[in-house]
Structures are given as structure tokens and as C-alpha cells.
Amino acid sequence: MKKLHTTTATTTLALLLLLVLLAATSLRVAMAGSAFCDSKCGVRCSKASRHDDCLKYCGICCAECNCVPSGTAGNKDECPCYRDKTTGHGARTRPKCP
Known part of the structure; x- marks a missing residue:
């Protein structure tokens, strides 16, 4: 059961990191004239x-x-x-x- 919780937490963290990277990229494009x-x-x-x-x-x-x-x-x-x-x-x- 502990291994499943660790895998879920790792997956959630990876998705959150990906979301932050995508948001930063789109912000940079939006700020560029x-x-x-x-x-x-x-x-x-x-x-x-x-x-x-x-x-x-x-x-x-x-x-x-x-x-x-x-x-x-x-x-x-x-x-x-x-x-x-x-x-x-x-x-x-x-x-x-x-």
C-alpha cells in the first residue's frame, strides 16, 4: 500500500511540475510583443x-x-x-x- 501512495505522489508532483513549465512558457510568449x-x-x-x-x-x-x-x-x-x-x-x- 505504501508503494502505491509513493507512486501516486510522484505522478502528481511530475504533473504539477509539467503544468508550471507550460504556464511559464505561455507567459513568456504572451509577454513577447x-x-x-x-x-x-x-x-x-x-x-x-x-x-x-x-x-x-x-x-x-x-x-x-x-x-x-x-x-x-x-x-x-x-x-x-x-x-x-x-x-x-x-x-x-x-x-x-x-
């Missing part, structure tokens, strides 16, 4: 003083809206979803997308 967003955000953030932050938020907005306004600034009317994303609520609300 698409070629479309990477190229559009690269242009959008090319002149930004905080380049890494710009790329991060632009990538988030692009993934949610499937568009990025042309140019390095302005033109947000080309993409209303991108334009209307904000952080926070109330008095501390600011535009989320660069």
Missing part, C-alpha cells in the same frame, strides 16, 4: 526620453487596441482606443499610451 506592435512602437518611441517606458506602455496599448498612431507623437485620433486608455481614476487619471 508581436512583430506588428514591436515595429510600430519602435517608431512611436524612437524619440522618447524614457525609451524603455515608452516601449513598455506602447506595447501594452498596441496589444489591447491592435493599432498605434503614426509618428513619434500626436496623431492619436488615428486610433481612438489607444487615445482613450487612461491610468487611475478621478483626479489622478492620466493617458496610459504614449
Whole structure:
């Protein structure tokens, strides 16, 4: 009976480890930007003083809206979803997308 319990525990542990590995792999893929967003955000953030932050938020907005306004600034009317994303609520609300 003890051998059966050990085998079950080992199998459960192996399945749990496999599940963790699969979850980590899918998270890494989800966090990687698409070629479309990477190229559009690269242009959008090319002149930004905080380049890494710009790329991060632009990538988030692009993934949610499937568009990025042309140019390095302005033109947000080309993409209303991108334009209307904000952080926070109330008095501390600011535009989320660069």
C-alpha cells in the first residue's frame, strides 16, 4: 500500500511540475510583443526620453487596441482606443499610451 501512495505522489508532483513549465512558457510568449506592435512602437518611441517606458506602455496599448498612431507623437485620433486608455481614476487619471 505504501508503494502505491509513493507512486501516486510522484505522478502528481511530475504533473504539477509539467503544468508550471507550460504556464511559464505561455507567459513568456504572451509577454513577447508581436512583430506588428514591436515595429510600430519602435517608431512611436524612437524619440522618447524614457525609451524603455515608452516601449513598455506602447506595447501594452498596441496589444489591447491592435493599432498605434503614426509618428513619434500626436496623431492619436488615428486610433481612438489607444487615445482613450487612461491610468487611475478621478483626479489622478492620466493617458496610459504614449
